[in-house]
Amino acid sequence: MPRKILAGIGLALSFAASSGAGAATADDALVARGAYLAKAGDCIACHSAPRGKPFAGGLPMNTPMGRIYTTNITPDPETGIGNWSEQDFDGALRRGVAKDGHNLYPAMPYPSYAKVRDDDVKALYAYFMKGVAPVRQANRASDIPFPLNMRWPLKLWNVVFLDKAVYQDKSGKDVAWNRGAYLIQGLGHCGSCHTARGIAFQEKALDESGSAFLTGGLLDGWFASNLTGEYNVGLGRWSEGEVSQFLKTGANKHASAFGSMTDVINHSTQGLTDEDITAMSQYLKSLPASGGTNAPRYAYDPNVTKVSLAHPAVDAGAKVYTAYCMHCHGVDGMGFAPMLAPLAGNPNVMEKDASSLINVTLNGTQDLVIQGLPSAYPMPKYAPTLSDKQIADVLTFIRGGWNNGAAAVSVEDVAKLRKSTQAAK
Structure with missing residues (x-):
């Protein structure tokens, strides 16, 4: 066979191999x-x-x-x-x-x-x-x-x-904001939990054009928190960096993840690039305050609980707190963030709907697992240890303590959530 033909065959085989490798x-x-x-x-x-x-x-x-x-x-x-x-x-x-x-x-x-x-x-x-x-x-x-x-x-x-429309970048917004909006509204489907639903189980808003968007929602025994700029129960007191810290680690100086948000941190957001996390944080911090109460802006006041926690504790909720909660969350309610969540000024503590507080007290939290390491101090479950009245008393104390100013928790609400969460297991 002539040398030129052999060379041509070799060149063709080489091209085919390189094309296959490129496709792979x-x-x-x-x-x-x-x-x-x-x-x-x-x-x-x-x-x-x-x-x-x-x-x-x-x-x-x-x-x-x-x-x-x-x-x-x-x-x-x-x-x-x-x-x-x-x-x-x-x-x-x-x-x-x-x-x-x-x-x-x-x-x-x-x-x-x-x-x-x-x-x-x-x-x-x-x-x-x-x-x-x-x-x-x-x-x-x-x-x-x-x-x-x-x-x-x-x-x-x-x-x-x-709405079948694919996300379109918003004019007047930069690349990072639009990337954050795309992730939050689309693949991240944050509104599925954090937006209230209507009578037909539809989300009341699908993007920032609706005032209900990401203002919090009750789902499966948990209240997914407000992600707007609301000062007391939303992200109004959080910096963009603190939002990013929470998405990467599930905790910051304001709060810790619980319920299904633990899965989000464990399986999703901690594995995203820093650029995407920053974009999501920028978008969330751009949302105006919505869905809060008319309560005054939160300001920490230790004097509200100082007398109640004096030895011996003077009311029923304070007694439960000193026995079961104080060693982790502190006399001052500040915890040891980010390892142990603060209760003073915590948006989830101050939220009108106390479902998450009741649920996490009854059933504890799953481990946050960050870069393969489980959290050292997960919230234990107190359903086997505390009665409905004890839980109502201690949560009422916490929601009123350190100037949190939230409403009392009823025994009936605790009993209802205990029954529903036990039935779901």
Whole structure:
């Protein structure tokens, strides 16, 4: 065979090999990008059951109609999404419609994911098809009774409440603000928990144009806190750096994460780049105050509790506090932030709705795990130790202490939440 022909064949083979390597590199980059976006969306937290395989579903979620279970989104072709096309994936992610045509419950935050851009959907699809291990695990039917379990009304729900518009950068805002808005409103789906819902379970606002956006919301026994610039119960006293610190570590000098926010920190925000965290913080700090009370701006006053905590403690709540709380949160209520949360001036303590305080006292907190290290001092659960009255007394004391100025907690509210959270286990 002539030497020129051999050289030509060699050049062609070399070109084909290099093209294949380039394609593989491009695919790998797309999968890696999708993995990052899935982290931003905290997909693993909802689609993984305790002690279950990642993304295999089965996590119970309580809704006003009954309990549903998250689905298997691994690439298993029989029980997961392995035989879904990118169009099928997009339909579920941004429109709330599964491959077989049934509508998803809006517990799946597709009204937020509708804002996700096409190239990010493509990257997410690549990740779930090629970067996630397939798990054979059948999906579990919901516990919602007939006729409430019929899905066709969700088509009407989507017509009324689903905005299909992809996020568009706002003119007059810089790159970081728009990136933060895109993450908060879209993949981060912060409004799913932190925005109050209407009678049809719809979020009352999907972006900063609505006054209810991120003003806090009650969901599954927790009150997700106000993220606007409200001074007492929101982020009004937080600096942009302190917001970033909270998103990276789950704690700062003002508060610590609890409830489902612990999963957000553990699985999502601590793994985002500093640039994205800064962008999210900048966006949140730009939101005007909304959803608060008419109470005066908080100012710390230790004298409010000094007499109550004198030895011996003089009222019922103070007695419980000195026995069970003071060693971590201090006589002065300042705790030892960020390791042990302050109670004085804590926005969650001052919030009108005391559900989170009751819940965390009854059931404690999961461990924050930052860079592989669990928190040294998680909140213990006191449901087995304290009565409903003791919890109501101590929370009333805390909400009134150090000039917090929040309303008393009733025994009935504690009993109700104890019953509902125990039933959910």
